[in-house]
Amino acid sequence: MPWAATERSFLDPAVVARLGTLELKARTIVEGFLTGLHRSPFKGFSVEFAEYRQYIPGDDLSTIDWKVYARSDRYYVKKFEEETNLDCHILLDVSGSMAYGSHHGLSKFEYGACLAASLGYLMNRQRDAVGLTAFDEDVVAMLPASSRPGHLRSLLVTLDRLRTAHQTNVAKPLHQLADTLTKRGLVVLISDLLDDPAEIIRGLKHFQFRGIDVIVFHVLDPDELEFPFDRATRFEDLETSEEVMAVPGAVRDHYLKQIGDLVERYRRELGASGIDYQLLNTKHPLELALLSYLSTRARAL
Amino acid sequence: MSFLAPLFLVGAAAAALPIVLHLLKREPEARVKFAAVKLLKHAPVEHTEKRHLRELLLLALRIAALVLLALAFARPFFPGRAAAATGGVTIVALDTSYSLSAPGQFARAKQLAKDAIAGAPAGEAVGVVTFADEAEIAAKPVADRVLAASAVDEAGVGFGATRYRAALSAATQAIGSRSGTIVVVTDLQENGWDAGDRVSVPDGIHITVVDVGAPPPNLAVVAVRPQPDRVIATVHNGSPNARDARVHLAIDNRPVGETTVSLGPNQSSDVLLAAAPRGEMAAVSVDDPTGIQADNVRYAVLGGPVKPTVLVVSGSGDLSREAFYVQQGLAVGPGPSGGYQPVGTSGAQLSTQGGDRLATHAAVLLLSTRGLERRGREALAGYVRGGGGILIAAGPDIDGEVVADVLGGSSTLRMEVPEKGSGVFSSVFRSEKTPDPFSGTRALAPADVRHPVFQAFVPNTGSLGLVAFQRAARIDGTACQTLARFTTGDAALLECPAGDGRALVLASDLDNRWNDFPLHATFVPFLHEAVNYLSSARAHAFEYLVADAPRGVRKVPGIATINDDKLGGPRRVAVNVDPRESDAARMSVDDFQSAVTRLKDAGASEARVEAREQEDRQHLWQFLMAAMVLILMSEGVVASRTA
Numbered sequence: 043m044p045w046a047a048t049e050r051s052f053l054d055p056a057v058v059a060r061l062g063t064l065e066l067k068a069r070t071i072v073e074g075f076l077t078g079l080h081r082s083p084f085k086g087f088s089v090e091f092a093e094y095r096q097y098i099p100g101d102d103l104s105t106i107d108w109k110v111y112a113r114s115d116r117y118y119v120k121k122f123e124e125e126t127n128l129d130c131h132i133l134l135d136v137s138g139s140m141a142y143g144s145h146h147g148l149s150k151f152e153y154g155a156c157l158a159a160s161l162g163y164l165m166n167r168q169r170d171a172v173g174l175t176a177f178d179e180d181v182v183a184m185l186p187a188s189s190r191p192g193h194l195r196s197l198l199v200t201l202d203r204l205r206t207a208h209q210t211n212v213a214k215p216l217h218q219l220a221d222t223l224t225k226r227g228l229v230v231l232i233s234d235l236l237d238d239p240a241e242i243i244r245g246l247k248h249f250q251f252r253g254i255d256v257i258v259f260h261v262l263d264p265d266e267l268e269f270p271f272d273r274a275t276r277f278e279d280l281e282t283s284e285e286v287m288a289v290p291g292a293v294r295d296h297y298l299k300q301i302g303d304l305v306e307r308y309r310r311e312l313g314a315s316g317i318d319y320q321l322l323n324t325k326h327p328l329e330l331a332l333l334s335y336l337s338t339r340a341r342a343l
Numbered sequence: 344m345s346f347l348a349p350l351f352l353v354g355a356a357a358a359a360l361p362i363v364l365h366l367l368k369r370e371p372e373a374r375v376k377f378a379a380v381k382l383l384k385h386a387p388v389e390h391t392e393k394r395h396l397r398e399l400l401l402l403a404l405r406i407a408a409l410v411l412l413a414l415a416f417a418r419p420f421f422p423g424r425a426a427a428a429t430g431g432v433t434i435v436a437l438d439t440s441y442s443l444s445a446p447g448q449f450a451r452a453k454q455l456a457k458d459a460i461a462g463a464p465a466g467e468a469v470g471v472v473t474f475a476d477e478a479e480i481a482a483k484p485v486a487d488r489v490l491a492a493s494a495v496d497e498a499g500v501g502f503g504a505t506r507y508r509a510a511l512s513a514a515t516q517a518i519g520s521r522s523g524t525i526v527v528v529t530d531l532q533e534n535g536w537d538a539g540d541r542v543s544v545p546d547g548i549h550i551t552v553v554d555v556g557a558p559p560p561n562l563a564v565v566a567v568r569p570q571p572d573r574v575i576a577t578v579h580n581g582s583p584n585a586r587d588a589r590v591h592l593a594i595d596n597r598p599v600g601e602t603t604v605s606l607g608p609n610q611s612s613d614v615l616l617a618a619a620p621r622g623e624m625a626a627v628s629v630d631d632p633t634g635i636q637a638d639n640v641r642y643a644v645l646g647g648p649v650k651p652t653v654l655v656v657s658g659s660g661d662l663s664r665e666a667f668y669v670q671q672g673l674a675v676g677p678g679p680s681g682g683y684q685p686v687g688t689s690g691a692q693l694s695t696q697g698g699d700r701l702a703t704h705a706a707v708l709l710l711s712t713r714g715l716e717r718r719g720r721e722a723l724a725g726y727v728r729g730g731g732g733i734l735i736a737a738g739p740d741i742d743g744e745v746v747a748d749v750l751g752g753s754s755t756l757r758m759e760v761p762e763k764g765s766g767v768f769s770s771v772f773r774s775e776k777t778p779d780p781f782s783g784t785r786a787l788a789p790a791d792v793r794h795p796v797f798q799a800f801v802p803n804t805g806s807l808g809l810v811a812f813q814r815a816a817r818i819d820g821t822a823c824q825t826l827a828r829f830t831t832g833d834a835a836l837l838e839c840p841a842g843d844g845r846a847l848v849l850a851s852d853l854d855n856r857w858n859d860f861p862l863h864a865t866f867v868p869f870l871h872e873a874v875n876y877l878s879s880a881r882a883h884a885f886e887y888l889v890a891d892a893p894r895g896v897r898k899v900p901g902i903a904t905i906n907d908d909k910l911g912g913p914r915r916v917a918v919n920v921d922p923r924e925s926d927a928a929r930m931s932v933d934d935f936q937s938a939v940t941r942l943k944d945a946g947a948s949e950a951r952v953e954a955r956e957q958e959d960r961q962h963l964w965q966f967l968m969a970a971m972v973l974i975l976m977s978e979g980v981v982a983s984r985t986a
Contacts, residue, residue: 139378150378236379266379275373279380286383293386300382
């Protein structure tokens with residue numbers, strides 16, 4: 043588990059939930075996150091020269107300045123300010139199922155929106171172009187990718203206006219978006235993926251086929267992962283209003299196996315396709331998702 | 344089923360707790376809007392009916408456990424058959440004493456008993472008790488009256504004397520905690536109540552007396568005293584008219600003489616039968632075909648000591664000089680053989696001879712410890728420990744320490760005897776004004792009038808108070824029972840256990856030195872009752888009443904042989920009927936009823952005791968607790984499957 047290996051102290055989602063605006067949340071998360079990085083591994087892809095440094099074994103040979111070597115007979119590497127022109131598209135699931143949330147903490151939608159805002163803030167700060175597509179069974183909001191300084195506000199305003207309502211059809215908007223993207227970049231899917239896994243995976247592979255890297259944040263509530271209910275309960279589907287009467291003690295094992303199988307299937311099949319898959323429990327810090335994003339971004343550039 | 348502590352059944356209301364808790368804690372059906380409902384769709388769904396069944400079973404088990412707990416604490420039991428019967432009981436108590444042995448008398452009594460059985464209220468159980476000296480339940484109370492009637496048919500007149508106390512006690516026991524009636528079929532002999540006899544009967548039991556009628560005119564042989572050259576018999580005429588009585592003497596079943604004596608109304612007379620009594624047994628009979636039959640003959644053993652001996656230990660052994668009153672008092676009297684034969688000895692002689700012959704004496708009177716050395720003390724101690732009785736008169740010749748040696752450590756007797764002559768225990772340590780604790784005239788008052796020693800004085804025990812005691816020893820003992828006290832509060836007569844025997848300790852002498860007891864009419868009865876009591880633990884007599892016949896001897900008049908190892912082997916004894924039963928004096932029904940004490944709530948107390956005994960025997964609460972544990976274990980299993 044990636045968050046278990048780190049010793050960083052991240053913001054608890056419960057704390058984040060109490061912060062005021064989405065912008066404040068995003069800035070708090072990202073600034074705190076970046077401050078915690080003592081030695082960023084994500085330098086080296088900017089176009090603006092920063093400094094020369096003597097070569098040390100392990101440095102990328104492509105960064106060696108051969109002209110300096112010719113003049114001085116010594117190896118120097120060039121350091122640049124971080125700056126790219128990566129196009130990032132954040133796909134946020136706003137279907138009814140994302141409205142579920144435990145009593146204390148963020149709902150999956152709030153968690154996803156917060157994550158999208160944080161990613162947007164981070165991307166904007168790194169001068170990547172960031173776009174947002176919100177969808178349920180159709181695309182409900184779309185903001186094209188841009189790296190303009192004012193674009194972040196538009197993204198945050200869009201996120202702020204989103205509401206969950208309808209049923210999910212993840213595959214359909216994925217295919218729609220894959221068809222519209224012309225430039226290689228990065229797609230970040232934030233969803234609970236409670237839909238047909240085969241269709242979703244097929245949609246994600248569509249991006250791969252178009253040469254677009256994909257990172258999937260599978261957002262699930264602790265209740266969905268642990269099923270802590272203890273008394274006979276009538277469960278009502280958030281999207282279809284379908285009801286199932288169940289005795290948790292009797293169905294827990296079956297449910298946990300089902301959800302475990304689902305997660306494992308996504309992890310296995312997406313991993314096999316080169317798609318990054320990250321299961322996010324809404325009670326875990328958002329910064330872990332940022333770390334995962336940055337790793338994927340580095341690979342995409 | 345009944346309960347010993349029915350209040351605990353209130354605890355069974357706790358069985359409602361699970362239901363109440365269920366109702367109180369019942370929550371509206373939980374509804375949760377959930378995202379992953381589709382993952383629940385194919386989950387194995389538990390059928391509601393099955394779960395409801397399990398929950399009902401759980402509820403039932405929990406309620407059952409609580410109910411069983413309450414039942415166990417209520418101590419249930421099944422009442423016995425007798426107690427379970429709700430109807431009343433009639434017990435017919437039939438007198439079988441020998442006073443009914445006159446021709447036709449007992450047949451009439453049996454007919455009256457049968458009439459009482461037939462006349463018992465319908466639906467009541469009827470039982471039969473036969474009684475004389477002792478009572479016996481001849482037929483337990485049942486609804487079938489044929490059984491009761493056949494028990495009456497099988498009853499026969501015996502040789503015992505009438506004892507109403509035994510009859511009423513047995514009848515009350517047979518009735519138990521129920522209400523009922525005791526029908527006493529008897530000839531209402533006055534002697535049926537012993538002096539001071541009282542019997543307690545629960546208030547709910549009614550007593551009816553059916554009078555069989557006075558016995559016909561009767562002649563009875565009430566005493567036989569063999570002498571070296573003749574046999575003296577006492578014949579009693581119980582009729583209101585003068586009669587001539589023809590008296591016969593048989594020795595070893597051979598007629599050896601007869602004579603006729605004229606007796607006035609209700610008069611007794613000694614009859615001299617001049618025949619040398621050579622043989623083993625004598626039987627004196629009187630011709631009385633119409634009167635009571637059982638008292639027409641009386642037996643006596645020939646050849647043995649006529650009177651039981653009492654060893655009197657005095658200073659020199661000369662009883663005529665040192666124990667005159669005791670000697671004379673023992674020799675006369677109303678004992679079975681006309682008193683006791685005092686045998687005098689001194690402490691020195693006893694110390695020399697040891698205790699080889701002590702066992703032959705009915706009792707020992709210790710009047711002096713002078714010269715009583717260790718061997719003599721040990722002989723006396725062995726005699727008492729072996730079941731003998733000793734009367735100690737703590738007079739001027741008694742040393743308290745020697746007495747303590749004789750009685751052994753278990754008696755805990757302490758005795759302070761004033762110094763001889765001076766009347767001062769220790770003048771050195773006492774001022775002139777301090778009164779002598781041993782001096783001063785005082786009287787004696789029984790502390791326990793029910794004790795056999797005072798049997799002869801009941802109800803006039805005050806006559807003992809006429810004796811003036813000028814001096815007395817101080818006696819005390821934690822293991823001793825105080826039978827009488829002086830008017831000063833000090834103990835006057837103690838009974839101390841010592842081994843298998845017993846000791847009576849009088850705090851003064853018996854020789855008219857410190858008191859005038861021997862000069863009073865109460866002296867001889869006291870002496871005889873004390874010796875009777877002390878000797879009762881040992882079988883020394885050669886004549887027994889039927890009721891007192893030793894173990895192994897049939898309770899019928901005649902000559903019997905008993906084995907007495909302590910007296911050197913078998914010996915012959917005479918068994919005779921109680922002459923008091925020949926007394927035709929009768930009492931009224933009211934007199935009979937007045938001797939019965941009514942106990943309120945006695946029935947309820949008996950019922951409680953019986954209920955407790957039944958519950959103790961059955962121990963149903965243990966089974967209930969075991970069942971509760973099993974149910975709780977089952978509940979655990981079912982609950983774990985339901986969870």
